[in-house]
Amino acid sequence: MATTAPTTAVPPSPKARVAVWKFTSCDGCQLSLLDCEDELLAVTEQVEIAYFMEATSRQLPGPYDLSIVEGSISTPEQLELIQSVRAQSRFLLVIGACATAGGIQALRNAADINDYIRVVYATPEYISTLATSTAISDHVKVDFELRGCPINKMQLLEVINALLNRRRPLVADHAVCVECKLNGTVCLATTRGANCMGPVTQAGCGALCPKYHRPCFGCYGPKENPNVSSLANVWRSEHGASTAHVSRTFSSFNTAAPAFAQVARGNGTVNDDE
Amino acid sequence: MSENGGSKTIRVDYLARVEGEGALHIRYDNEHVHDVQLKIFEPPRFFEAFLRGRDYLEAPDITARICGICPVAYQMSAVHAMEDALALQVEPGVRHLRRLLYCGEWIESHVLHVAMLHAPDFLKVDSAMDMAKTHPQVVQQALALKKAGNAIVRVLGGREIHPINVRVGGFYRLPDRRELLELRAELAEALTLAETLTRWVTTLSVPAFMRDPAYLFVALTHDTEYPMNLGTLRTSTGDAIAASNYEQRFIEHHVEYSNALHCLLDGKTPYFVGPMARFALNFANLHPAARTLASELGVAPPCANPFASIIVRALEVVHAVATALDLLDGYQPPSAPFVTAELKSGRGHAITEAPRGILYHRYDIAEDGRITEAKIVPPTSQNQKTIEDDLRLMLPDLMDLPEDDLRHRCEQAIRNYDPCISCATHFLTLTLDKV
Numbered sequence: 001m002a003t004t005a006p007t008t009a010v011p012p013s014p015k016a017r018v019a020v021w022k023f024t025s026c027d028g029c030q031l032s033l034l035d036c037e038d039e040l041l042a043v044t045e046q047v048e049i050a051y052f053m054e055a056t057s058r059q060l061p062g063p064y065d066l067s068i069v070e071g072s073i074s075t076p077e078q079l080e081l082i083q084s085v086r087a088q089s090r091f092l093l094v095i096g097a098c099a100t101a102g103g104i105q106a107l108r109n110a111a112d113i114n115d116y117i118r119v120v121y122a123t124p125e126y127i128s129t130l131a132t133s134t135a136i137s138d139h140v141k142v143d144f145e146l147r148g149c150p151i152n153k154m155q156l157l158e159v160i161n162a163l164l165n166r167r168r169p170l171v172a173d174h175a176v177c178v179e180c181k182l183n184g185t186v187c188l189a190t191t192r193g194a195n196c197m198g199p200v201t202q203a204g205c206g207a208l209c210p211k212y213h214r215p216c217f218g219c220y221g222p223k224e225n226p227n228v229s230s231l232a233n234v235w236r237s238e239h240g241a242s243t244a245h246v247s248r249t250f251s252s253f254n255t256a257a258p259a260f261a262q263v264a265r266g267n268g269t270v271n272d273d274e
Numbered sequence: 275m276s277e278n279g280g281s282k283t284i285r286v287d288y289l290a291r292v293e294g295e296g297a298l299h300i301r302y303d304n305e306h307v308h309d310v311q312l313k314i315f316e317p318p319r320f321f322e323a324f325l326r327g328r329d330y331l332e333a334p335d336i337t338a339r340i341c342g343i344c345p346v347a348y349q350m351s352a353v354h355a356m357e358d359a360l361a362l363q364v365e366p367g368v369r370h371l372r373r374l375l376y377c378g379e380w381i382e383s384h385v386l387h388v389a390m391l392h393a394p395d396f397l398k399v400d401s402a403m404d405m406a407k408t409h410p411q412v413v414q415q416a417l418a419l420k421k422a423g424n425a426i427v428r429v430l431g432g433r434e435i436h437p438i439n440v441r442v443g444g445f446y447r448l449p450d451r452r453e454l455l456e457l458r459a460e461l462a463e464a465l466t467l468a469e470t471l472t473r474w475v476t477t478l479s480v481p482a483f484m485r486d487p488a489y490l491f492v493a494l495t496h497d498t499e500y501p502m503n504l505g506t507l508r509t510s511t512g513d514a515i516a517a518s519n520y521e522q523r524f525i526e527h528h529v530e531y532s533n534a535l536h537c538l539l540d541g542k543t544p545y546f547v548g549p550m551a552r553f554a555l556n557f558a559n560l561h562p563a564a565r566t567l568a569s570e571l572g573v574a575p576p577c578a579n580p581f582a583s584i585i586v587r588a589l590e591v592v593h594a595v596a597t598a599l600d601l602l603d604g605y606q607p608p609s610a611p612f613v614t615a616e617l618k619s620g621r622g623h624a625i626t627e628a629p630r631g632i633l634y635h636r637y638d639i640a641e642d643g644r645i646t647e648a649k650i651v652p653p654t655s656q657n658q659k660t661i662e663d664d665l666r667l668m669l670p671d672l673m674d675l676p677e678d679d680l681r682h683r684c685e686q687a688i689r690n691y692d693p694c695i696s697c698a699t700h701f702l703t704l705t706l707d708k709v
């Protein structure tokens with residue numbers, strides 16, 4: 001049986017619809033998109049920016065092919081909004097330490113939130129907030145987590161490209177140490193006894209801090225299967241670091257990432273005689 | 275907008291093209307504006323709380339995370355305040371590099387606002403992406419200029435957002451000669467681009483509005499420099515206020531409708547910080563390249579039309595690019611990347627000029643360098659009341675506008691201030707109620 005050829009040209013497939021959402025954050029990761037000075041116009045020719053409040057007044061309703069989410073969940077309203085974003089989005093890409101681990105504002109998770117509110121606000125009853133700041137994946141299924149505080153904009157372009165073309169993103173999951181070796185940067189931990197988080201931190205920044213003569217402070221969060229307690233023990237037994245110092249060093253931009261949280265809260269320093 | 279008998283409501287629940295989340299609520303009738311509330315619903319993050327107990331060296335890295343648009347400003351105010359607490363003097367070469375770094379952030383932040391967030395208002399389009407279809411050259415040149423600002427921050431700071439090289443006492447590493455030569459080459463076209471952008475913004479149709487009563491401007495002033503890191507805080511009425519006396523004069527109020535604290539001079543007078551204030555109080559120290567262009571374009575201080583802030587902001591880009599080139603040409607490296615402090619307990623204050631205006635930090639530190647108390651007042655919370663007053667004064671003449679135009683004008687009036695809501699929370703749904 002013969003098939004009938006279409007009598008008119010098939011219209012080109014419509015552009016993928018992309019939405020950018022902000023939750024609790026500093027706006028820096030979504031700014032990374034606007035910081036793609038050489039690529040921005042090419043990207044916006046390929047996709048339709050359907051919702052991106054920081055950049056455009058135009059707000060198109062879902063569904064969206066790709067939602068990019070910045071920020072953590074820290075208010076009652078956000079608990080509902082994230083469900084709605086997920087329901088409207090084919091792919092959900094979460095970007096930055098706030099969205100992937102709760103961000104620095106997750107330091108509240110181990111404190112009394114009411115103490116925090118009283119420190120900052122004269123009239124605490126005006127403030128509506130959750131006691132915790134949590135990662136997006138604690139609330140909905142996410143399709144890819146791009147780490148970093150802030151994210152690497154070239155990695156962001158790669159992940160957008162990969163998701164829209166239905167392929168696996170090429171984002172390395174090895175440690176910052178590998179990037180130091182690739183850069184030819186002399187190891188600060190072995191040569192200076194620096195308490196460097198490089199061995200347990202995911203690559204992506206280009207091992208920037210060691211390049212600038214300071215130890216990594218873990219802003220890309222834990223690498224896959226990090227041996228965090230072993231590193232903490234080395235700091236303590238070989239570098240003479242105090243428990244408080246070790247705990248504080250892990251208590252920063254990814255403090256609530258599970259692998260860092262155990263040390264951040266003073267646990268996980270196994271086989272410790274002190 | 276709904277209309278029931280004599281009452282109208284216009285509602286925009288989330289203002290676009292500002293950094294962060296805010297709303298505006300206006301209640302008015304045919305004769306009076308009853309209430310203007312700028313609402314900041316950006317969720318609080320409690321920086322001043324969790325800074326307690328942190329090491330003094332962590333302050334620049336932690337406070338940078340208050341704002342992804344102006345992290346350098348936070349880092350600058352933090353290091354200056356810590357150096358004040360520790361009575362630490364940095365080398366002239368370090369101060370030179372800090373000014374250069376700050377120029378980079380002024381360029382990148384101002385160009386983002388002028389060309390990508392504010393200009394669409396004047397052209398009545400939704401975004402810079404739409405502008406790219408009608409004004410491709412403007413957008414392409416603005417992106418190239420923004421990239422030049424980012425290049426400065428990247429070379430000196432390690433990366434554009436949340437730089438990693440700023441340290442109390444100096445920098446972790448000094449840039450080498452090759453890096454600075456490459457940066458100089460990247461800035462070669464930037465001055466021409468900045469001048470072209472400024473000429474273009476003066477061709478935009480600026481809504482007529484003259485502020486009466488006049489603004490109370492507040493900015494740093496300096497004997498020889500257009501202020502960034504250093505200077506004395508002054509008001510347009512001639513008051514000089516020491517950083518250590520800031521909290522006695524500028525009083526923060528917590529209002530029910532906002533997660534940002536309102537700040538008033540002596541607890542009662544709204545004031546205006548940012549490019550318009552700096553321009554009014556420091557015109558003589560504007561770089562000659564920018565001053566000459568201002569004269570050619572007929573722009574003179576003080577500027578009383580907030581809608582013309584886009585021109586002043588563009589002139590500040592010219593200033594920042596020309597200053598960056600001078601700084602690069604005159605750089606003499608310090609003898610060491612940083613100086614270290616003898617730790618002691620104490621209190622330190624600093625005010626620096628963030629792209630959006632003065633940014634105050636105060637820290638109390640203990641003998642071991644641990645922060646015991648932190649106080650941060652960002653520019654946008656200081657401008658909040660002045661933005662509300664602008665709208666209150668502007669609205670009576672705009673009542674006859676069609677509803678979309680009225681709402682649009684209100685949004686544009688807010689963007690005049692380049693509000694940074696992420697910073698201010700500690701901003702915009704627009705509701706207009708006619709009662």
